Every structure is written in structure tokens, then in C-alpha cells.
Amino acid sequence: MKKIKIEDKLSLRNEGKLEIVFIGSGTAFSESLGNNNIIIIKGDTHILVDFGLTAPFALKPVTGVDILDIENVLPTHSHSDHIGGLEYLTLKNRYFGQPNGKPRLTMIIPDEYRNVLWEESLKGGLRYNELGKYENEMSFDSYFDYVTPELIKKDGRVKHHINFKGINLEFFHTNHIPGQAVKTEDAFITYGLLIDSKVFFSGDTKFDKELIDEYEDKAEYFFHDCSFAPNPVHADIDSLRTLPEDLKKKIILMHYGDDYANHDHSDFYGLAVPGVRYIFD
């Protein structure tokens, strides 16, 4: 893996290698790191994974990318540090992008989550902006084109798969919320990703040894959420420390607290740093 700091403006196209860039790497409460949101780039394709409440005002300062350059978005779950900027992105695209010929945003979202995201989160701010096609309100379809990953495993840990314009994405359920849930079947929809068959992205999850065991041989690198203190809904660093030494060296910690400088993390690969291009061979 190669790391290159963005000098001026991140290009949303590259020569074909998988690339991941963090817009922010902090917890939901971080004041200095920004919400843990990423952009995946490969060839001519980019995917914005999550757009939290800090993202509309972090995107350009951190990456140089204009919000109207974003075409594809993938939300992992409904917490505001992951979708809090989606309304902004959506309305900006509709009223500043589309009038100039830009298409609607494309959302990559499993069937089971599309309606939940609309009904429970997005609808309040988006439904009444114009008269709808058939009624006096707008719908998910008014704003988004969408592609639906295929359900490939519906028992135990649910999984979906899609090859989106050359980027392979395996979605897997994680056990993030509520804190009492002991397995993914008890938990609310939250996705982690295996990106292009080589990079594990935990999304938000409690420490889940079974999940890591399952992907240990499939992934070359792991981006894993990490709390420096015990936390009911996130993996904490002491739990991650119980993993084998060679595996820890492949783990890049993300979704961490502002006080990271006070915590030793030298047994891991390191911390995810916003504004750096992580390029995978």
C-alpha cells in the first residue's frame, strides 16, 4: 500500500488501482477530526461512503473536491455522523448541479435499507420541496437513481454484493446498535464492506472476532473502527489488541477520538489520516 498526501485537489479518477481517502476519521463527537467518511476511487469510478454532519464543510478543505463533483454515494447506516450531510448533498445536487446538466445522484443501497433511510431519516427535509410527480410530495426516486446490491446470504450474517462500475463491494451486517445486541440478527441495519476483494472496512461495529476471522484471509488491509475507551457500540482498542500480532499490523484504526495523541497504537499499522490517498496494488 502506498500513501500519498493530497497536495491540491484529489482527482476522482485514477489509473485503475483501488484508492481510499478519508474526509474525516473521528468519532461522532470529534471536534477536530471530522466524521469518519471516505471516498473510494478506482479508474473512472468514485463512491462516497457516508457523508456525516461535518462532511459538507470538510470535503473541500480536506480533499479539494467540490461537492458537485460527487456522483455516487453509499450510506452505511443512519447515524448522523454517517448521513447527517446527505440532505445537503442531495439538495445541492438537485438545485445547483442538475440545472447545469449534472445527473441525479446514484445511491448504492441494499433493498432492505432504502425505505428505512428515506422514511426514518431523509423524508423530513426532502419531501416537500416541490410538487411531486403524482402527489404533493417528493419521494426517494425524485432525488436518486439507485442500484441494488444482490442479497447473497440472508441467514446469520446478511451479505449483499455488487460490482459497481468496476469496484467490487461486499456488504456485510455488523453488530453496532443497540448496545445490548449480541449478534447481527439482533442489531439494526449497519454495513461494513469488503472493498474490491482486498480491503476490509468495518463501518461502525462492536468488536466482533467472528467477523474478523471470516475476513482475515480475504483482506490485505483492515480499516477498523476504534474507541480508546470501553464503548457499548464500538470496538475498543483493548479488544482489538487481543488479535494476533501479524493481523494487527494490517489494521488501520479509524473512527477514533480527538485525544489520539494520548494513546499508544504502535502495535497496529497506524491511524487513518484524512487527506491521504491510500493506494492499494
Ligand SMILES: [Zn+2]
Ligand atoms: Zn454509528
